[in-house]
Amino acid sequence: MIEVKEVEKKFGRKKILKDVSFTANKGEITCLIGINGVGKTTLLNAIMALTPINNGEILIDGEPVKEKTFEKISLIPDALTMIPNMTIEEAMEFMNDFYTSWNRERAEELLGFFRLNKNDRISSLSKGNTAKVNLLLGLALDVDYVLMDEPFSGIDMFSREEIANVFTSHLIENRGVIITTHEVNDIEHLIDKVVLLDDGMVTKEFDAEKAREDDGMSVIDVMREVYQG
Numbered sequence: 687m688i689e690v691k692e693v694e695k696k697f698g699r700k701k702i703l704k705d706v707s708f709t710a711n712k713g714e715i716t717c718l719i720g721i722n723g724v725g726k727t728t729l730l731n732a733i734m735a736l737t738p739i740n741n742g743e744i745l746i747d748g749e750p751v752k753e754k755t756f757e758k759i760s761l762i763p764d765a766l767t768m769i770p771n772m773t774i775e776e777a778m779e780f781m782n783d784f785y786t787s788w789n790r791e792r793a794e795e796l797l798g799f800f801r802l803n804k805n806d807r808i809s810s811l812s813k814g815n816t817a818k819v820n821l822l823l824g825l826a827l828d829v830d831y832v833l834m835d836e837p838f839s840g841i842d843m844f845s846r847e848e849i850a851n852v853f854t855s856h857l858i859e860n861r862g863v864i865i866t867t868h869e870v871n872d873i874e875h876l877i878d879k880v881v882l883l884d885d886g887m888v889t890k891e892f893d894a895e896k897a898r899e900d901d902g903m904s905v906i907d908v909m910r911e912v913y914q915g
């Protein structure tokens with residue numbers, strides 16, 4: 687389980703995260719929702735210990751992040767960080783050399799799943815295919831937790847659909863996934879848990895399935911209630 691406890695984060699004098707607490711379980715998709723600039727990326731970076739926090743605590747399976755933690759958690763940023771001149775295959779080789787947790791078989795499977803050509807250069811890829819390569823590189827790591835920053839942002843409907851299909855496939859099964867987004871339309875049916883962020887705090891944390899079954903409310907209905915009163 688990922689436990690975020692009373693986390694506070696300042697940039698200079700500006701308090702971005704004031705008091706953020708939530709949990710994300712293995713085998714579930716947790717969605718962090720909030721408007722642009724609310725601090726979603728900062729929160730993912732904090733979980734990965736890529737940015738220091740000013741207060742609070744973050745635990746992965748009951749322990750603070752240490753070197754070994756990176757063998758069980760990966761962050762897929764909102765942009766691909768590979769050298770543009772590389773082919774997809776070279777990027778995969780690079781990952782293989784760099785990470786002991788790289789799973790060649792899963793990488794090949796993802797390549798087929800996304801119908802990507804491994805001889806294509808990264809610089810020549812469409813936005814949708816770039817997003818897919820980015821996901822491939824993160825999902826092919828054998829880790830328990832995957833953090834994804836806006837995986838659906840700025841890409842066409844068909845690519846979004848293909849990416850959404852990954853979430854219901856065995857390629858995700860049993861892992862704990864945290865996704866950030868400011869639009870839930872495409873992925874509403876995939877989400878197990880929702881964490882709504884506003885003004886540096888968690889305004890609501892709820893089980894999406896339970897809201898559907900018990901109250902007949904979609905994630906968007908709950909958001910409307912919280913944000914518009």
Ligand SMILES: Nc1ncnc2c1ncn2[C@@H]1O[C@H](COP(=O)(O)OP(=O)(O)OP(=O)(O)O)[C@@H](O)[C@H]1O
Binds near residue numbers: 721722726728
């Ligand atoms: N390194 C930094 N130094 C100073 N301010 C920063 C830094 N990184 C982020 N911020 C500020 O922190 C706030 C939260 O940024 P963050 O990128 O975490 O938001 P977000 O919710 O992910 O937004 P978006 O949906 O636009 O990606 C923004 O006001 C941003 O300008």
